[in-house]
Amino acid sequence: MFRSILPALALAALALPATAQAGGKELFGEQKCTKCHTVKSEGIAATEEKEKIVDLSGTGKDHDVAWFKSWLMKEAEMDSKVKKGEKVKHKQKFKGSPADLDAIAAWLKTLTK
Numbered sequence: 001m002f003r004s005i006l007p008a009l010a011l012a013a014l015a016l017p018a019t020a021q022a023g024g025k026e027l028f029g030e031q032k033c034t035k036c037h038t039v040k041s042e043g044i045a046a047t048e049e050k051e052k053i054v055d056l057s058g059t060g061k062d063h064d065v066a067w068f069k070s071w072l073m074k075e076a077e078m079d080s081k082v083k084k085g086e087k088v089k090h091k092q093k094f095k096g097s098p099a100d101l102d103a104i105a106a107w108l109k110t111l112t113k
């Protein structure tokens with residue numbers, strides 16, 4: 001139930017053109033990205049204690065929106081920042097809707113700090 005109410009509240013509270021960003025940030029939690037990631041620049045903490053938590057602060061400087069979408073669908077590869085010398089695809093395929101994918105990719109692009 002919260003899944004549908006939270007983004008609606010966030011959008012209503014903002015009611016600004018920046019709604020895509022708010023949506024993306026909400027989705028980051030809803031899609032459980034925080035099982036493996038923090039975004040320290042946004043004050044987003046991990047929800048699980050894991051050895052390998054990857055911080056995504058500043059990731060918007062490294063990639064464009066199309067790449068984020070492709071990466072999240074396990075299509076794009078990159079040089080691993082964790083396992084040096086290896087080409088990797090993402091750990092898991094995005095499970096949200098195409099609109100959710102757009103929103104989350106647009107939000108990732110805003111992470112430039």
Ligand code: HEC
Pocket residue numbers: 028031032033034035036037052054056059062068071072079080081082083088090091092094104108
């Ligand atoms: C099961 C763990 C796991 C989950 C869940 C997960 N990721 Fe990741 N993600 C990783 C790992 C590990 C890497 C680092 C890959 C590497 O460098 O080898 C990564 C890398 C990334 C990168 C690339 C960062 C860079 O260094 O360029 C982005 C962007 C990203 N994840 C976004 C997301 C988003 C958005 C979600 C939620 C929809 C998500 N991840 C969910 C494990 C996860």
